[in-house]
Amino acid sequence: MLSLPSYIAGKAVTSDSWIEVTNPWNNEKVGRVASINRDALETAIQAHLASATPLTRYERSRILNKTRDLLDARREELAQLITAEAGLCLRETRYEVGRACDVFAFAAMEALHDDGQTFSCDISPTGKARKIFTLREPLSLIAAITPFNHPLNQVAHKLAPAIAAGAPLILKPSEKTPLTAVRLTELLYEAGLPGHMLSCIHGDLDEITRPLIRDERVSLVTFTGSAKVGKEIAHTAGYKKTCLELGGHSxxxxxxxxxxxxxxxxxxxxxxxxxxxxxxxxxxxxxxxxxxxxxxxxxxxxxxxxxxxxxxxxxxxxxxxxxxxxxxxxxxxxxxxxxxxxxxxxxxxxxxxxxxxxxxxxxxxxxxxxxxxxxxxxxxxxxxxxxxxxxxxxxxxxxxxxxxxxxxxxxxxxxxxxxxxxxxxxxxxxxxxxxELSPFGGVKDSGLGIKEGVIEAIKFMTTVKTFSLPW
CATH class of the missing domain: 3.40.309.10 (Aldehyde Dehydrogenase; Chain A, domain 2)
Incomplete structure (x- = not known):
């Protein structure tokens, strides 16, 4: 049986409290993950907010491409793990690993893309001899909460865009399927992602999840799951950005x-x-x-x-x-x-x-x-x-x-x-x-209209800054 830690800013953390994972097919225990407390959560938040040298676009792209290669090399191992903790057949779990490879490949491409704009100010009768420029800056801290139904790909859709954007992220995967998320976190570290860019934590709803959502230092909460939980998150999060990808009745x-x-x-x-x-x-x-x-x-x-x-x-x-x-x-x-x-x-x-x-x-x-x-x-x-x-x-x-x-x-x-x-x-x-690149998201109880997909997620994980210069 796997015993996997929480990771706080790149450091493995264990405790006396464990969350056990059961195979839905045969009810056998397939693993467990270490649960953290409120103090450890505070350590993670502070670690991600501490000043650090930002990764260049090239470095972010290289890490994402390396992660894609590591996923591809361990495709069967990861497929077997998803099958064990989620009960999905191997046909589906192998396909899911392939989808996650696409997410990281596309994110690596987008990390190199600069979508900054330039505006000439002399187009107005009152305009001046100046130019306005735009650039994107990463959010200071993202909280990502992922569901059980795609234990790898849903996590990839949170992590890969955040890395491409240069934004640090705290991941809280579903307690029903956390093992694959931990393995993906380890692959990202192996690919060269600095610890201050990612934590993967597990713990109680009131001890960990709600405080993380509520914390004013978190700039964005991105969540995939049910409409009921999504609405609770929207209520709990307060004045911050939320990306809620919720249910459907397609x-x-x-x-x-x-x-x-x-x-x-x-x-x-x-x-x-x-x-x-x-x-x-x-x-x-x-x-x-x-x-x-x-x-x-x-x-x-x-x-x-x-x-x-x-x-x-x-x-x-x-x-x-x-x-x-x-x-x-x-x-x-x-x-x-x-x-x-x-x-x-x-x-x-x-x-x-x-x-x-x-x-x-x-x-x-x-x-x-x-x-x-x-x-x-x-x-x-x-x-x-x-x-x-x-x-x-x-x-x-x-x-x-x-x-x-x-x-x-x-x-x-x-x-x-x-x-x-x-x-x-x-x-x-x-x-x-x-x-995995195209915009995705719903309206009404399916979400607030904020789109996922690699390109739109990167945009939402950044803010646009404008500046002007004499020209």
Missing amino acids: PLIVLEDADLDLAAKLACEGSFRNSGQRCTAVRRILVQESVVEEFTRRFHALAKSYVCGDPTDEATMVGTVIDEAAAISLEKAVQDAVNRGASLLLGGKRHGALLEPTILADVSRESTLGTCECFGPIAPIFRVRDLDDAIAYTNATPYGLSSGVVTTNLESAIKAVKGIKAGTVNVNEIPGYRL
């Missing part, structure tokens, strides 16, 4: 002119990948009535090939959700849909933390699945009259993160892009499709 809209084989594939990938534990996962499949029967037939046939079971088995395509309590909650949501008249076409059975890939037809819009984010491999099918009905129902929930529409009609695609109130609309692709 639809996949299938219109009568759609390629139904493509629609079935997107429905499977969007609903079942990562055990359905993506904020951008397909939560509602909205199918036009004229093709709902044929779509359902093709979707059901393809979904039966998504093998679930032991996450370490190479044949497994769907592993567990994060724990048995989460699976029980999902099981209740499925039963609620059935009680309201839905037909259970596939799956629905639970084995500990494993919920089989599940398809339900004729689901009520008033059901739990129709109104709430249910974080697992469940695919509820809802009938819609037309695109107007689909857009109206898409917008009827508090969330607005991502969406997908399957159509061969350009006019319908443009109408969906314009009409759906969400951060992303993907045409003939899953709602969650993105590059």
